[in-house]
Amino acid sequence: xxxxxxxxxxxxxxxxxxxxxxxxxxxxxxxxxxxxxxxxxxxxxxxxxxxxxxxxxxxxxxxxxxxxxxxxxxxxxxxxxxxxxxxxxxxxxxxxxxxxxxxxxxxxxxxxxxxxxxxxxxxxxxxxxxxxxxxxxxxxxxxxxxxxxxxxxxxxxxxxxxxxxxxxxxxxxxxxxxxxxxxxxxxxxxxxxxxxxxxxxxxxxxxxxxxxxxxxxxxxxxxxxxxxxxxxxxxxxxxxxxxxxxxxxxxxxxxxxxxxxxxxxxxxxxxxxxxxxxxxxxxxxxxxxxxxxxxxxxxxxxxxxxxxxxxxxxxxxxxxxxxxxxxxxxxxx
Amino acid sequence: xxxxxxxxxxxxxxxxxxxxxxxxxxxxxxxxxxxxxxxxxxxxxxxxxxxxxxxxxxxxxxxxxxxxxxxxxxxxxxxxxxxxxxxxxxxxxxxxxxxxxxxxxxxxxxxxxxxxxxxxxxxxxxxxxxxxxxxxxxxxxxxxxxxxxxxxxxxxxxxxxxxxxxxxxxxxxxxxxxxxxxxxxxxxxxxxxxxxxxxxxxxxxxxxxxxxxxxxxxxxxxxxxxxxxxxxxxxxxxxxxxxxxxxxxxxxxxxxxxxxxxxxxxxxxxxxxxxxxxxxxxxxxxxxxx
Ligand SMILES: Nc1ncnc2c1ncn2[C@@H]1O[C@H](COP(=O)(O)OP(=O)(O)O)[C@@H](O)[C@H]1O
Ligand SMILES: Nc1ncnc2c1ncn2[C@@H]1O[C@H](COP(=O)(O)OP(=O)(O)O)[C@@H](O)[C@H]1O
Ligand code: SF4
Ligand SMILES: [Mg+2]
Ligand SMILES: [Mg+2]
Numbered sequence: 001x002x003x004x005x006x007x008x009x010x011x012x013x014x015x016x017x018x019x020x021x022x023x024x025x026x027x028x029x030x031x032x033x034x035x036x037x038x039x040x041x042x043x044x045x046x047x048x049x050x051x052x053x054x055x056x057x058x059x060x061x062x063x064x065x066x067x068x069x070x071x072x073x074x075x076x077x078x079x080x081x082x083x084x085x086x087x088x089x090x091x092x093x094x095x096x097x098x099x100x101x102x103x104x105x106x107x108x109x110x111x112x113x114x115x116x117x118x119x120x121x122x123x124x125x126x127x128x129x130x131x132x133x134x135x136x137x138x139x140x141x142x143x144x145x146x147x148x149x150x151x152x153x154x155x156x157x158x159x160x161x162x163x164x165x166x167x168x169x170x171x172x173x174x175x176x177x178x179x180x181x182x183x184x185x186x187x188x189x190x191x192x193x194x195x196x197x198x199x200x201x202x203x204x205x206x207x208x209x210x211x212x213x214x215x216x217x218x219x220x221x222x223x224x225x226x227x228x229x230x231x232x233x234x235x236x237x238x239x240x241x242x243x244x245x246x247x248x249x250x251x252x253x254x255x256x257x258x259x260x261x262x263x264x265x266x267x268x269x270x271x272x273x274x275x276x277x278x279x280x281x282x283x284x285x286x287x288x289x290x291x292x293x294x295x296x297x298x299x300x301x302x303x304x305x306x307x308x309x310x311x312x313x314x315x316x317x318x319x320x321x322x323x324x325x326x327x328x329x330x331x332x333x
Numbered sequence: 334x335x336x337x338x339x340x341x342x343x344x345x346x347x348x349x350x351x352x353x354x355x356x357x358x359x360x361x362x363x364x365x366x367x368x369x370x371x372x373x374x375x376x377x378x379x380x381x382x383x384x385x386x387x388x389x390x391x392x393x394x395x396x397x398x399x400x401x402x403x404x405x406x407x408x409x410x411x412x413x414x415x416x417x418x419x420x421x422x423x424x425x426x427x428x429x430x431x432x433x434x435x436x437x438x439x440x441x442x443x444x445x446x447x448x449x450x451x452x453x454x455x456x457x458x459x460x461x462x463x464x465x466x467x468x469x470x471x472x473x474x475x476x477x478x479x480x481x482x483x484x485x486x487x488x489x490x491x492x493x494x495x496x497x498x499x500x501x502x503x504x505x506x507x508x509x510x511x512x513x514x515x516x517x518x519x520x521x522x523x524x525x526x527x528x529x530x531x532x533x534x535x536x537x538x539x540x541x542x543x544x545x546x547x548x549x550x551x552x553x554x555x556x557x558x559x560x561x562x563x564x565x566x567x568x569x570x571x572x573x574x575x576x577x578x579x580x581x582x583x584x585x586x587x588x589x590x591x592x593x594x595x596x597x598x599x600x601x602x603x604x605x606x607x608x609x610x611x612x613x614x615x616x617x618x619x620x621x622x623x
Contacts, residue, residue: 051522052493157379186378186549187593191605198604213522216595220605240600257523259530259552261596263575266556270527275494 005078006039007175007207008063008092013037013072015055015062015231030279032058034231036072038209040175043201045208047218047239049254050228053276056211057101059228060177063209064096065089094124097171099178103164107152113138113163114148120170127171141166141196158189165196172204179211190214194221215258219243227251230276230287233306237313247309247320249292286318294319342409343368344510344543345390345428350402350413352385352394359385359398361567367511372537372544374554374575376590377564378608383547386564387515390545391430408510429504433516435496438503439488446484449503471502474540475532494525498532505536512536513545518553530557551594555579563587565613585616 015033033055040046048056061067063074068084074092075081081088100106107116117134121127135145143162147155155163161181168176176197182190194217200206212218218225218239225242227235227250235248246252253272274291277283283290289299298318309315345367352360360382367373375383388394389405392412405413407427432438439448446468453464465484472480475498488496497517504512514533518526534557536542548554554561555575562572563584571584582588589608591597598605 051524187590187595188378188606188608190595191593191607194605195607214595215523219600220595220598220602243600254524257527258596259523259527259550259556261551261555261579261591261594263555263558263579267527267531270524270531272524273528275492275522275525 004041004043006041006075007077007095009037009039009075010063010069011037011073011075013059013062013074014070015058015067016070028280031282032231032279033062033069036228036231036233038226038233038236040207040209042174042207043205044224045197045201045210045222046224046226047222048209048211048226048228049213049215049218051254051276052213053230053279054228055231056228057179058231060179060209060211064092064098064177066098092175095174097168097173097176099164099168099176099181101180101183104152104155104157104160106164107160109152111151112148113143113150113152113155116152116163117148117166117170120167124171137170138163138166140169140199142192158185158192161185161189161193162196165193169200173206174204175207175209176200177209177211180213181210182212182214182217190217197221215255227254230279230282232287232316233314234288234316235309235313237309237311241311241313245311245321245323247313247315247322248317249294249319249321250288252321253291286316341369343406344371344408345545346404346406346409347386347390348403348405350386350389350400350405352382352389352401353399354397359567360389362402363569365562365569365572367543367545369510370537370541370543371560372533372546372558374546374548374558374561375564376548376551376554376561378549378590381564382567383549383564384515387430387513387545387547390511390513391428393430427509428511428513429507429509430513430515431497431500431504431517433519435493435500435520436488438496438500441488443487444484445486445488445491445499449484449499449506452503453506467506468502471506472499474505474536475499475502476528477502494521494528497521497525497529501529501532501536505540505542509542511543511545513547515547516549517546519548519550526553533557551579551591552596563590566617586613589613 013033013036016029016031018027019030036059038046048059050056058067062069065084065086073080076092114134117137118129121129134148138145138148141162143159143166147159152160182193185193197208210222222239225236225239226233229250235242235251242251243255246255256271272291285301286299286304289295304316304318306314306316309320343366347363347365350360350363351358363386377383389400402413404411439445449468450464453459468484469480472483477483477498518529521529530553533544537544546558558575560573561575561578563570565586571578571587582591592606593608
C-alpha cells in the first residue's frame, strides 16, 4: 500500500517552557511535550487523547507555530521547516484552520456572525464575501442563514460551534486542527459536528488533527489514535486496533474508564486511580508506574522506549499487554 | 416517630411541580419520589430543565422563577411555597448539592478549611476543634488523604478531581439524607469520573445517603443509578428502573437519545444519527390534541 505524502509531519517534537524565574530563583525548565512524532495525511483523521495536563493543547499549538517547539523537526508538504520562526510557519498557517476549545470566546462579540465568517476571506483576499457566498458557507456547516445577522452571544452552544466550523472553512484548508470540538455538546449535536467533519473530509480530502477527551467520538471519527501521558506519546496506531486490543496499560485503563451505557456492565472498581502527576515532579522510570497495576521493579528505574507492538501499534512500555486481552505480558524478572 | 417509619418515608416527594420564568414554562408537571438510599438519575439534553428542577429542591431558584404544584417535600416536610429561610433550614439535614464545576463551587480567596468550617455555622453546639474533626472525617470518607494539608489549601492549589471530592465532602458534612449531584463529573477526565462515580456508590452503601444524579451521559446513569427519569423540554417523558428503560426505552425522545449515543453505535457507520426535534415536537403536539 502506498501512503500519500503527509501534509504535516512532526519528528521528535519537544516543547520546553521556562517558568517561575524570580529575583531569588533561577526558574525552571519544564518539559510540556517530549519526543512526539506523528504524521497527518490528506483525508485522514488523527485523534489525540489523554487526561488533562497531558500536553494535547500545547502539541496542537506547536504544530502550527502558535507555541514554538523547542526541539525536533516539522515537515510541511514534504519540506522541512528551516526553523520555528513565525515566517517559517507561515505556509503551515495559510493551509490550516484552527478550531479552539470554546469557539464562541474567540469571536469578536461586537461583530455579527456573517462578518465573522467573511473575515478570513477578506484577510486572505481569497473567496467571495457576498451575502449569498457567506450564506452558502454557513449552510456547509449546517448553520441556518437566518442566524448570520445575530451577534455571537445570541447563539446556542451548538450553533456557535457550527459558526466556528464555518469560519474555519472560509478559506478551504488542507489541514484542520481542532481542540475539543465536541466538548460540552449534547450527543445529538455532537453527532452533527462529527458528520460535518466527515463531509469536509470527503469533499476536500482535508487532513485532521482532533484533540478530544471523548473516547466514543475518537473511536467513530478517527483513523489513527495518539495517546498521550505527561507530554509523551505512550501508544499510537490504527484506532480500530487500539480499541480492539490496547497494548499500553494506560490506554487500557483509559478505555475501560469510559462508563458503558448498559446497567448490566457495571464496574466493581475504577480501572485506574489517582490522576496525572505534576510535570514539576515527573516520576522516575516509566512515568505511569505509580498508577500502573502491572508495574515491576524495572518500570520504577528505567524509562521504556517506544517499540513496535502488535498490529502496527507503537507502544512505550516495558511490558505491553500483548494479545491476551486483560492480562499483562509475563515479566521475566 | 419510630426509626422504622423514618426509614420508609421518601427522602424526596415532588408532586405535579411546575416552574416558569416570565411565563415561559421550564419545568412542567413533574412527579418524582426518591426513597432512602436510592440513586435516581435524571437524563436529558441541555435546556431540558434538569438544573432548574434540582435548584427548586434546595430553594436555590432566582426570584424570577414562579413555582407551583401540589407538593415539594423533603423528609416528609412540604416546602412548596416556602420562603428563603424556611428552605435554608432544610439545606444540610435534608439535602445538599454538588455542582458541575468544582472550580466555581468555592471562593478562590479563602482556604478550604475556613470555607468548610463556615458551612457548619448552624452547628452552634460544636466547638471549632469538633468542626475540624468532622471535616477531617468526611475528607477521609471521600478518599482525600492528608486532610490537614488540604484544609490549608486554596482551591486553585487542587486539581478539578480533588476539588470535586472536597465539594462532595462539604455536602456530606451536612449529613444530608439526599445528595443532589448536578453533572458532577462533566468537567472531569473519564478516569476521575470513574473514581467519583465509584465514590458515590460507596457513600450510598456505607452512609445510606440517597442520591439524585443529573447527567446528560447515558453511561453515567447506567453505571450507578437504580432508577432513571428522562426529561425533555421540561417534562418527564419516561421514568422507571434503569434496567427496564435501558432494555426497552418506549418514549420517542428516549429512543432518539439512545440512538445518538456514540458508545451504542457500532464503529464503522459513515454518518452519526442526530435528533429530529421537529418530529418529536409533532409527536408531542399530536398527543396534546389527541
Ligand atoms: N506556558 C506554560 N507555562 C507553564 N506550564 C504550561 C504552559 N503551557 C502549558 N503548561 C502546562 O503543561 C501541561 C500540559 O498542558 P496542556 O497542553 O494544556 O494539556 P492538555 O491540553 O492535554 O490538558 C499542563 O500541566 C499545563 O499546566
Ligand atoms: N434564571 C433563569 N431565567 C430565565 N430562564 C432560565 C433561567 N435559568 C434557566 N433558564 C432556562 O430554563 C431552561 C432550562 O434550563 P436548565 O434547567 O438549566 O436546563 P438543564 O440543566 O437541563 O440544561 C433553559 O431554556 C434555560 O435557558
Ligand atoms: S512500563 Fe511498566 S509501569 Fe509503565 S506502563 Fe508498562 S508495565 Fe506499566
Ligand atoms: Mg487542552
Ligand atoms: Mg444543567
